[in-house]
Every structure is written in structure tokens, then in C-alpha cells.
Amino acid sequence: MQSGPEGSQAWNGDPIDEAEALRRLQLSDDPSAQYYAAWWLGRSRTQHPQAVPLLRNALQQRRARQLGDEVEENAVARNAARALGKLGAIANPAIPDLLATLNDDDHGLREAAARSLGQLKAEAAVPLLLARLASGPDVAGAREEGTPRMKEPCDALLEALGDIGIGNDAVLTTLKSFLHHERPVVRSSACRALLQLTDDPQWGEAMVELLQHDQLQVRRAALMDLGATGWRPALTAISNTLAENSLKLIALRGIAETAVDKAVDDAVDDAVLDAMDALL
Amino acid sequence: MTLPTPIAALIEAVDRADTADGLLEATEALAATGHPAGARCLLEILGFNNPGAAVAAVDGLIAIGEPVVDTILDNLDGYNYGARAWSVRALAGIADRRGLPVLERALAADIGPSVRRAAACGLGNLQLTDPNHAEAERERCRQGLIQATDDGEWIVRYAVAVGLERRLRETSCNPMQRQQGENALRKLLSEGEDVKVVRSRARLALQRLSNG
Numbered sequence: 001m002q003s004g005p006e007g008s009q010a011w012n013g014d015p016i017d018e019a020e021a022l023r024r025l026q027l028s029d030d031p032s033a034q035y036y037a038a039w040w041l042g043r044s045r046t047q048h049p050q051a052v053p054l055l056r057n058a059l060q061q062r063r064a065r066q067l068g069d070e071v072e073e074n075a076v077a078r079n080a081a082r083a084l085g086k087l088g089a090i091a092n093p094a095i096p097d098l099l100a101t102l103n104d105d106d107h108g109l110r111e112a113a114a115r116s117l118g119q120l121k122a123e124a125a126v127p128l129l130l131a132r133l134a135s136g137p138d139v140a141g142a143r144e145e146g147t148p149r150m151k152e153p154c155d156a157l158l159e160a161l162g163d164i165g166i167g168n169d170a171v172l173t174t175l176k177s178f179l180h181h182e183r184p185v186v187r188s189s190a191c192r193a194l195l196q197l198t199d200d201p202q203w204g205e206a207m208v209e210l211l212q213h214d215q216l217q218v219r220r221a222a223l224m225d226l227g228a229t230g231w232r233p234a235l236t237a238i239s240n241t242l243a244e245n246s247l248k249l250i251a252l253r254g255i256a257e258t259a260v261d262k263a264v265d266d267a268v269d270d271a272v273l274d275a276m277d278a279l280l
Numbered sequence: 281m282t283l284p285t286p287i288a289a290l291i292e293a294v295d296r297a298d299t300a301d302g303l304l305e306a307t308e309a310l311a312a313t314g315h316p317a318g319a320r321c322l323l324e325i326l327g328f329n330n331p332g333a334a335v336a337a338v339d340g341l342i343a344i345g346e347p348v349v350d351t352i353l354d355n356l357d358g359y360n361y362g363a364r365a366w367s368v369r370a371l372a373g374i375a376d377r378r379g380l381p382v383l384e385r386a387l388a389a390d391i392g393p394s395v396r397r398a399a400a401c402g403l404g405n406l407q408l409t410d411p412n413h414a415e416a417e418r419e420r421c422r423q424g425l426i427q428a429t430d431d432g433e434w435i436v437r438y439a440v441a442v443g444l445e446r447r448l449r450e451t452s453c454n455p456m457q458r459q460q461g462e463n464a465l466r467k468l469l470s471e472g473e474d475v476k477v478v479r480s481r482a483r484l485a486l487q488r489l490s491n492g
Contacts, residue, residue: 045474242332244331244394245394246393246394246397246435249435249438253434253475253477256476256477256480257476257477260476260477260480268477268480270484273477273480273481273484276438276477276481277442280397280398280400280401280435280438280439280442
């Protein structure tokens with residue numbers, strides 16, 4: 001799951017405009033200004049012709065975390081990767097860079113690249129994603145010693161497969177191999193992708209079950225995953241989940257907008273909007 | 281003040297709780313009474329950084345309703361940021377006119393999207409019936425909501441559409457005010473609005489308003 005709904009506001013940046021963001025992104029001796037600029041460009045979904053070339057450059061920047069850093073390792077590159085995923089078709093020229101980034105040593109950077117490739121529906125990423133997952137839940141999904149994370153960012157890799165939308169046998173077999181991973185969050189990601197690729201309700205039902213999980217973190221992940229699929233039968237279960245209303249609203253937005261995409265006009269059935277109104 | 285015995289026992293249970301779940305359960309029990317004597321304790325819970333318990337405490341404050349408004353307002357400035365956000369939600373839920381200035385400020389300037397969202401909803405919900413002030417207060421609600429159609433967060437704009445629908449449905453709303461409010465809703469329905477669900481909600485609001 002990506003940062004929470006309040007995350008963007010928690011980052012206390014000053015208000016800037018597009019030109020300023022593009023200028024700051026080039027300040028290679030001020031990574032913290034670049035970090036903010038990359039985030040800003042993604043969030044505002046800029047369509048400026050300079051944005052993608054500059055973000056591609058920023059994606060190549062590497063900087064180990066140093067004492068006194070307020071930001072994460074390779075922070076500029078990670079935010080550049082995240083921003084590229086939000087820009088839509090204009091970012092397609094950056095797909096080869098993101099594909100290369102999928103093999104970077106930095107776990108967090110691989111995760112950001114995977115998510116963005118999913119958002120860009122980059123079909124070329126499928127073989128690479130499958131390769132990183134090929135060792136299965138016991139290797140790729142095993143805990144990396146000395147850290148809380150897995151060897152691979154499995155949830156992001158699985159979700160990218162679902163977002164890209166190619167449901168061939170190799171993809172489905174890989175996804176199913178993670179259905180029994182020890183981490184419920186990973187199981188939820190696998191179900192999400194399977195539901196997106198097959199429309200088989202059993203995967204939606206499995207995520208609805210995770211909405212009842214003991215841990216808040218798991219319930220949050222299942223909410224986000226159901227929202228990404230837009231699975232309408234989950235409506236009531238989402239409303240009743242013990243989690244923040246902000247997250248339930250994001251999940252319901254996913255359901256409402258999937259319905260809009262399927263409808264001829266922008267009409268959604270009122271029940272989804274009524275459920276959202278009740279959570280404000 | 282001597283507290284009624286059952287309330288005192290419930291407050292003691294809150295004080296004694298030593299786990300997050302324990303605090304949640306004790307808060308829910310106290311909140312369910314809706315008794316004004318529990319208000320002080322519920323307000324303290326808002327500052328504990330336990331979101332589950334805070335949700336229950338807000339529900340409890342809303343259940344107490346009007347008698348707790350002054351206490352919330354008196355303590356606002358002393359709260360930490362998180363507690364202030366929760367108290368804005370309580371004021372929005374109680375819908376008492378004394379909450380208006382706080383909700384106006386929160387919608388215009390709070391840094392937390394969930395606080396602005398609750399404030400927008402509150403400006404749509406406030407029960408404004410004081411014959412000397414109601415008209416001016418309703419106008420302040422409408423203007424606050426109209427201004428917030430520019431908010432950067434989609435969920436705040438969504439809540440603005442909901443709030444405006446409620447305010448424009450009021451029979452006291454004159455044709456000019458209604459026109460101005462509907463124009464704001466149309467803005468949330470236009471090309472400039474890039475979030476589909478906000479457009480859907482604005483469309484629904486306009487449909488309902490034109491159906492009477």
C-alpha cells in the first residue's frame with residue numbers, strides 16, 4: 001500500500017508552480033528540493049513537455065542515505081519513479097528506464113518502478129515482473145534478514161501484473177503461487193490482481209474476508225486493493241470495515257469510478273455515492 | 281461535582297485501560313451513555329493518539345450533543361493538532377450553530393484533508409434556526425462551501441458538493457443564492473474537475489435540486 005491519504009499534506013512543502021517545480025528538479029546539489037519537485041510534478045499530473053525528460057534524469061540519481069538526511073535512500077530517484085507513473089501516456093518514453101530500474105539493487109526503487117509500470121500499463125514489464133517473482137513465496141517472498149521487508153517488493157510486483165492487464169497462463173500461475181503467502185497483505189495483492197484479470201468473484205470474496213482481519217494494517221491494504229478493483233459487491237463490507245473513513249472513501253471512490261467507466265454516461269448508482277456521503 | 285455512579289465507574293475504566301483495545305472498549309461504553317458527565321473524559325481521549333478510541337469518543341460527544349459544545353470550544357486552542365481535528369469532527373456532527381466559526385476556519389485553512397472534509401460536511405449540516413441570525417449564518421455556510429470548490433483534495437471537493445446540495449435545498453434560499461450555489465456545483469461538474477467521482481456527485485446534487 002502506498003502512503004496514506006494524509007501523507008501528501010504531512011510533507012510540509014511550500015506552495016510552488018509548475019515552472020518552479022521544473023527548476024527545482026534540476027538542482028542536483030539540493031536533493032531535498034529535487035525530492036519535493038518530483039513529488040509535486042507527479043501529484044499535479046503535469047503535462048509539461050520538459051517534465052518527463054527531467055524526471056528520467058532524476059531517476060538515474062543515486063544517493064545513499066546520509067546522517068541528517070530527512071529523506072529516504074535514493075529519495076529523488078524514488079520520487080521520480082513514482083511521479084512518472086502518474087503522468088499517463090506522456091510518460092511512455094520513460095518505460096525503458098523504469099524497466100531497467102526494476103533490476104536496481106535498491107528495494108524501494110524497484111517497488112516504486114513496479115507500481116509506476118503498472119499505472120502506465122506497460123506490457124513490456126510482464127516478463128521482468130514474472131522473473132523477479134519466479135523464485136516464489138519461499139524465496140522472493142522470504143524475509144530479508146535484518147529487515148522487516150521481503151527479498152522482493154512482492155505486493156507491488158503482483159499488483160503491477162494486475163494493473164497491466166495481461167492474464168496469460170504464466171501470469172495467473174505466478175499470482176496463484178502467492179495466495180498462501182504468510183503475509184496477508186501479499187495474499188490481498190495476489191487476489192486483487194487475480195480479480196482484475198479474471199473477474200472471478202472468489203478473489204473479491206477473499207479480499208472481503210481480509211477486511212475482518214485482526215490487524216489494522218491488513219484491513220487497510222484490503223481496502224485499497226478492493227478499491228483498485230472497483231468490485232461493486234464489496235460496497236457494504238467496505239463501509240463497515242474498522243478503519244479510517246479516509247481509506248474507506250478512497251476504496252469507494254474506486255468502486256464509483258469503475259462503475260462510471262462501465263456506464264455510457266458518468267452515472268453511478270446512487271447507493272455508492274450515498275455510502276460515501278455517510279462516511280464524510 | 282459528584283458524578284452519577286455508573287458514569288464514574290465508566291470513566292474509571294477509561295483511566296485504568298492499559299491497552300489500545302481496552303481503551304477502545306472503555307471509550308465505547310462511556311460514549312454509549314450519551315451522558316454530559318462523560319464529556320470531559322471523552323475530550324481527553326481525543327488527545328491520546330488512538331484513532332479507534334477517538335472515533336468512539338467523537339461519537340459519544342455527538343450523542344451528548346448541544347450541552348457539550350461550549351466545553352469543546354473552550355478547550356480548542358489547548359489541544360494538540362490531532363485532538364483539534366477530532367473536535368472539528370465532533371462540532372460538525374453536533375451541528376450546533378456555535379460551531380460555525382470553527383468549521384469555517386477549518387474548511388478554509390486546516391492542513392488536514394480529513395478535517396476540511398468534516399468541516400465541509402458540517403457547514404452543510406449545521407442546524408441554523410435562530411431567527412435573528414439564521415439567514416446570515418446560512419449565507420456564511422454557502423460562501424465557505426463555494427470558496428472551497430478550489431480545494432486541492434478531491435475528497436474535500438466531494439464533501440463541498442454534498443454540503444452545497446443540502447444548503448441549496450433549504451426553502452429560505454433565494455433564487456440568486458441558489459443560482460450562485462448551482463454555478464459552484466457546475467464548476468465541479470466541468471472539464472476543469474479531473475476526479476470522476478466528484479463530477480458524479482456534483483451531477484447528482486444538481487439533478488436532485490432540479491427535481492425539487
